[in-house]
Amino acid sequence: MYKRLRPWLLRLPPEAAHKMALMTIRLRGALWYPPRPPEWRLPVTALGLEFPHPLGLAAGFDKDGQALTGLAALGFGFLEVGTVTPRAQPGNPRPRLFRLPAEGALINRMGFNNQGLETLVNRLHGHRHTIPIGVNIGKNRDTPLARAVDDYRLAFAAVVPYADYIAVNLSSPNTPGLRTLQEPETAMALLGALKEDQRTLARSIGRRVPLAVKIAPDFSDEALDALIQVIRATECDAVIATNTTVTRPVAGLSATTKEQGGLSGAPLAPLTKRVISRLFAGLGGIPIIGVGGIRDAQSAWDHLVAGASLLQIYTGLIYEGPGLLETIIKGLYVHIQETGCDDLACALQAARRNLSSGIEPNTIKFQ
Numbered sequence: 001m002y003k004r005l006r007p008w009l010l011r012l013p014p015e016a017a018h019k020m021a022l023m024t025i026r027l028r029g030a031l032w033y034p035p036r037p038p039e040w041r042l043p044v045t046a047l048g049l050e051f052p053h054p055l056g057l058a059a060g061f062d063k064d065g066q067a068l069t070g071l072a073a074l075g076f077g078f079l080e081v082g083t084v085t086p087r088a089q090p091g092n093p094r095p096r097l098f099r100l101p102a103e104g105a106l107i108n109r110m111g112f113n114n115q116g117l118e119t120l121v122n123r124l125h126g127h128r129h130t131i132p133i134g135v136n137i138g139k140n141r142d143t144p145l146a147r148a149v150d151d152y153r154l155a156f157a158a159v160v161p162y163a164d165y166i167a168v169n170l171s172s173p174n175t176p177g178l179r180t181l182q183e184p185e186t187a188m189a190l191l192g193a194l195k196e197d198q199r200t201l202a203r204s205i206g207r208r209v210p211l212a213v214k215i216a217p218d219f220s221d222e223a224l225d226a227l228i229q230v231i232r233a234t235e236c237d238a239v240i241a242t243n244t245t246v247t248r249p250v251a252g253l254s255a256t257t258k259e260q261g262g263l264s265g266a267p268l269a270p271l272t273k274r275v276i277s278r279l280f281a282g283l284g285g286i287p288i289i290g291v292g293g294i295r296d297a298q299s300a301w302d303h304l305v306a307g308a309s310l311l312q313i314y315t316g317l318i319y320e321g322p323g324l325l326e327t328i329i330k331g332l333y334v335h336i337q338e339t340g341c342d343d344l345a346c347a348l349q350a351a352r353r354n355l356s357s358g359i360e361p362n363t364i365k366f367q
């Protein structure tokens, strides 16, 4: 179905195509009998939550939680809505989303266009969760950086009763100065305040909602190690790696690649993988959600072996359509079989062991 629609969708301006895809998914979810999700079983327990399989939808695709039922019916293992800011805001002027089809990439400078906390909370309130739903929170563009923590705390408190986890977005390149919140001192103060709120709010709602921090791919080793220390010190529950890159890891610079914004999709994968590996080595067991450039089963497997427990996709979905979910899940089954294991956790342990001993994980056959 998507294969037939794809040429038409790719002829539309990118943002119009995205709107149309989201509306179609939303309508499918609103049917009297919405399609049932496929029954893929590759269970993962992480962040104190049960996931039917590790593949989720990344933030930004359904910022306002408009199509939750339809998205769940496509077969995702979990969904992340947002980024939501306290007040609704229009985002940057258009055009602000650009395709690089030859590279399987996108550049966006959306700038947190969203309908605001109140609308999202109303939608989440009326939704019956069948899979875990994370809410990604950010600051309004016109909130001064020095007051950013107020926006995050407000958003955190508002969504916490309706979220299975909360993602603190410190890494969008499209809100001026936002990435500076990843600097150790600022990150320590911000994450420390949110962890304090997490404890207080847990008493009133009777549930401790895990807090994940979403980081950029564009760190030097030293800067990443400093952030890892902050994440450990503040006892964050997970790290989402990564957001889009402000670099241009593509051959040749066309007019489109020179557009300002964050690049996502295939060329991002090696940058993301590097960050995941370093996090895995330094985080001492804090779970990692790997996102960046996943476009097939191999790239999904690579992020898992590098250290991710869960995965998310966005750009791959735009180019490959929802069939990508089945392709990845079936490919993961094959990778698991190749290790001789029955489940993902065992397979990853084996593959990571082989990786550290220099043996390629997908070339070795176990008896």
Ligand SMILES: Cc1cc2nc3c(=O)[nH]c(=O)nc-3n(C[C@H](O)[C@H](O)[C@H](O)COP(=O)(O)O)c2cc1C
Residues within 6 Å of the ligand: 058, 059, 060, 061, 063, 082, 083, 097, 106, 108, 110, 112, 136, 169, 172, 214, 242, 243, 244, 264, 265, 266, 268, 291, 292, 293, 294, 312, 313, 314, 315, 316
């Ligand atoms: C159009 C677009 C909008 C995005 N909006 C958000 C957002 O609001 N919040 C966020 O944390 N990440 C956002 N992202 C980043 C994605 O969640 C993801 O981290 C990134 O695209 C890398 O994954 P991918 O290569 O699979 O696309 C956006 C990405 C795109 C392409």
